[in-house]
Amino acid sequence: MLIAHLDPLASSIFSLMAIASLVLAFVMLGSRWLNNYLYAFAAESWMIAVLSAVVGYYGEYPEFYLVAILTAFFRGLFLPYLVWRIIRRLNVAREIHEILQPSSALVVGAFCVIFALVVAYKVGGSLGLAGTVAVLALTVMLSMNLIGFLMLAVRHEALSQILGLLVLENGIFLGAQILVPGMPLFIEIVILFDLLIVVACFGVLVQYLVVHVGSTSSLELKRLVG
Amino acid sequence: MMRDIILQACQVLTVLIFAPLLQGVILQFEERVQQAQGPGIFQPYRDLWKLFHKQIVVPQTASWIYWIAPFVAFTAMLTVPFLLPVLTDFPLPLSDMGDILGGGLILTLGSFMIVLAGLDSGSAYGGIGSSRAVMLGILAEPTLIVVFVGITLLAKAMLPFVVNHLLVANPSVYWSPAHLFLIAAFFVLLVVETDRVPIHSSTHIEIYMIEEARILEYSGPLLALLKWASMMKQFILYTIFSNVLLLPWGLSQKGEALGIVGSIAALAAKFLVVAIAVVFTETAQSRLRFYRYQELLAASFVFAVLAIIGTQLS
Numbered sequence: 001m002l003i004a005h006l007d008p009l010a011s012s013i014f015s016l017m018a019i020a021s022l023v024l025a026f027v028m029l030g031s032r033w034l035n036n037y038l039y040a041f042a043a044e045s046w047m048i049a050v051l052s053a054v055v056g057y058y059g060e061y062p063e064f065y066l067v068a069i070l071t072a073f074f075r076g077l078f079l080p081y082l083v084w085r086i087i088r089r090l091n092v093a094r095e096i097h098e099i100l101q102p103s104s105a106l107v108v109g110a111f112c113v114i115f116a117l118v119v120a121y122k123v124g125g126s127l128g129l130a131g132t133v134a135v136l137a138l139t140v141m142l143s144m145n146l147i148g149f150l151m152l153a154v155r156h157e158a159l160s161q162i163l164g165l166l167v168l169e170n171g172i173f174l175g176a177q178i179l180v181p182g183m184p185l186f187i188e189i190v191i192l193f194d195l196l197i198v199v200a201c202f203g204v205l206v207q208y209l210v211v212h213v214g215s216t217s218s219l220e221l222k223r224l225v226g
Numbered sequence: 227m228m229r230d231i232i233l234q235a236c237q238v239l240t241v242l243i244f245a246p247l248l249q250g251v252i253l254q255f256e257e258r259v260q261q262a263q264g265p266g267i268f269q270p271y272r273d274l275w276k277l278f279h280k281q282i283v284v285p286q287t288a289s290w291i292y293w294i295a296p297f298v299a300f301t302a303m304l305t306v307p308f309l310l311p312v313l314t315d316f317p318l319p320l321s322d323m324g325d326i327l328g329g330g331l332i333l334t335l336g337s338f339m340i341v342l343a344g345l346d347s348g349s350a351y352g353g354i355g356s357s358r359a360v361m362l363g364i365l366a367e368p369t370l371i372v373v374f375v376g377i378t379l380l381a382k383a384m385l386p387f388v389v390n391h392l393l394v395a396n397p398s399v400y401w402s403p404a405h406l407f408l409i410a411a412f413f414v415l416l417v418v419e420t421d422r423v424p425i426h427s428s429t430h431i432e433i434y435m436i437e438e439a440r441i442l443e444y445s446g447p448l449l450a451l452l453k454w455a456s457m458m459k460q461f462i463l464y465t466i467f468s469n470v471l472l473l474p475w476g477l478s479q480k481g482e483a484l485g486i487v488g489s490i491a492a493l494a495a496k497f498l499v500v501a502i503a504v505v506f507t508e509t510a511q512s513r514l515r516f517y518r519y520q521e522l523l524a525a526s527f528v529f530a531v532l533a534i535i536g537t538q539l540s
Contacts, residue, residue: 012402019403019536026528030521103524110524110531117535139535 010058011133014178017051018140021174022113025147025167029109030102033094034087034159038080041163041170045075048174055181063185064177071173074192079166082199086206087159092216100154109147116142134179141175144168156218158209162202169195227319233481234308234318240490241307245454245461246270248497252422255505270457277450285443287348295343296444296451302336303458310386310462311469313489315394315477317387325384326374333462336455337363344440355439358516362436365523366418369411372530376408377471379537386470393474400474404536407529409471413503414526416467418519420460422508425519468496 006014024044031037049072056064100108120138124130148168152161173191206216213220250267257264284292308320309329324331341359344352374384380399381389393400417423421437441452469477476492478485 008398012398015536016403019407019532022532022535026525030525101520103521106521106524106528110528113528113531113535117538121538135538136535139538 006058006133010054013054014051014133015136017047017054018136018174018178021047021051021170022140022143025144025171026106026109028163028167029147029151030106032098032102034092034157035084037160037163038083038087041166042076042080044167044170045080046072048170048177049076051174052177055177059181061181064181067185067188070188070192074195075166075170079195079199082203083159083162086203090159090206090210090216092157092159098154099156105150105154109143109150112146112150113139113143116140116146137175137178141171141179144171144174147171158202158206158216158218161218162199165198165202166195229481230318233314233486234320236486237310237312237314237318238304238307240312240493241458241461241465242304244490244493245457246274248461248464248501249457251498252501252505255501256509259505259509270453274450274454277445277453278447280446282446282448285347285349287346288443289346291339291342291346292443293448295339295346296448296455298339299336299455300451300458302332302339303455303462306332306462307465310465311390311477312465312493313478313486314481315387315390315474315479316481317385321387326377326386327384329386329466330370330374333459334363334367336459340440340452340455343444347443349443351439351442355436355442358436359440362418362423362519362523365520366415366526369523369527369530370415372527372534373408373411373415376404376411376530376533376537379534380404380408386466389470390474390477393471402536404533405471407533407536411526411529411533412467412471414522414529416463416500417504417507418523418526419463420504421456422504423519423522424508424511425514425516464497464500465493468500469493472496472500 021044024040024047027040028037028044031040049068052064052071053068056062056068117139119142120135121130123138124132124135127134129135145168148164148166148171151164151167155161155164169191209216209218209220247267247270250265250270253269254264254267306329308318309324309326310321337359341356344356344359346352377389378384380402381392383389393405399405437456441449444452473496476489476496478489
């Protein structure tokens with residue numbers, strides 16, 4: 001296993017990258033403007049791409065360089081571009097009706113991180129990985145998932161929901177890279193195409209909302225059948 | 227032993243004497259950023275001198291709290307430097323009176339008395355100032371506690387001297403994410419506690435004043451004491467930020483006279499760096515609505531929590 005015997009430099013680089021992506025998740029959680037939200041997501045994806053390149057370098061997995069390029073291209077450029085196109089067409093610049101203020105959301109997110117840390121401690125301890133970068137990776141993964149769910153719960157602009165979903169997925173991907181770096185390339189490509197489909201579906205949903213409901217807030221979706 | 231006692235007195239005197247200078251430098255920088263001439267860096271000394279020669283006017287509604295608050299605040303600020311590495315990086319006599327939490331307690335006692343005095347004076351402005359200060363305090367305190375917990379986890383101790391030695395000795399700890407996040411979180415607290423959040427103006431008589439509103443009813447020597455106490459609080463917080471967290475180098479290690487002079491010079495250089503950063507944060511952006519103060523503190527809280535996460539690795 002890679003994480004059990006890492007040299008200190010590698011583990012500090014890993015932790016820096018992981019924490020930097022967590023900070024970017026918080027930037028997304030705290031931003032009011034959809035554009036900032038999107039830029040933070042793109043930056044986070046680039047951070048994860050660099051992380052996979054570093055994991056590939058230290059763990060000697062040559063296929064990870066390809067994963068890094070795919071991640072940077074797909075998550076860092078292509079998906080943000082698609083979402084940006086939707087934003088541009090919609091004239092929705094910001095979240096208008098907030099369920100939770102950005103600052104309160106930040107604090108709730110911080111508590112999610114504490115919860116994730118406790119869980120990661122238990123899991124890491126029972127696996128005999130306490131004190132390694134694995135605990136950090138688990139914490140970051142779990143807290144990015146919780147933050148993603150939080151975004152899905154407290155924002156109801158349809159675009160924010162796409163981004164929340166993407167953050168959730170980024171978190172899983174980040175954790176998987178550090179914890180189980182032997183993941184086959186094939187699965188990675190499948191996941192990327194899944195994401196593409198998610199964004200495309202949401203694009204259709206947003207169009208539907210605009211045409212039939214006249215707004216892009218998912219709160220307007222009240223009826224089960226059209 | 228005698229030398230250590232003299233050094234401890236020097237620490238307190240440094241805080242007492244140079245606090246107005248720091249305030250003057252910051253105000254002068256702010257004026258220069260706004261392309262104004264500025265009153266010069268020695269203006270706070272002249273203000274204090276003027277106030278000490280004025281008459282005291284007391285509101286009719288004021289009780290004894292109004293009288294003791296300036297003295298308690300001033301004494302509290304004279305006590306805290308005992309606990310801190312202001313000039314030397316080794317503990318001096320009486321520095322074992324309390325740890326970081328103890329210092330925080332005494333600092334808070336000073337602000338607490340000023341809040342009470344603001345309410346006691348019976349004026350509407352005092353009430354507004356006190357309620358705003360308490361609101362900010364309620365939000366800043368938990369973050370402060372989390373920062374202290376982060377420091378404790380990082381250094382396995384709550385004494386500022388231990389933290390200082392650890393950071394000087396281990397560059398890997400200095401550059402660890404935990405420490406960098408602690409710096410970020412504490413910087414926000416520093417800006418909030420020294421009343422330089424870009425949500426209001428620190429100049430006198432303005433609608434968004436916080437600290438100034440609490441002492442609006444004071445005059446003469448009492449006002450001078452309160453102003454001096456708030457300048458000393460700023461100096462103390464700058465000391466904690468730069469000597470314990472941000473720039474732990476350049477303190478006297480042996481306690482000789484030359485070293486003390488050198489560490490005062492180093493302190494001036496460090497404070498200049500921090501002051502420029504603070505002035506930049508305060509003036510670079512446009513003023514925000516008052517009710518956005520909590521976003522800043524929420525971000526600070528997040529940084530502190532992330533720092534704790536970071537300490538779990540090392």
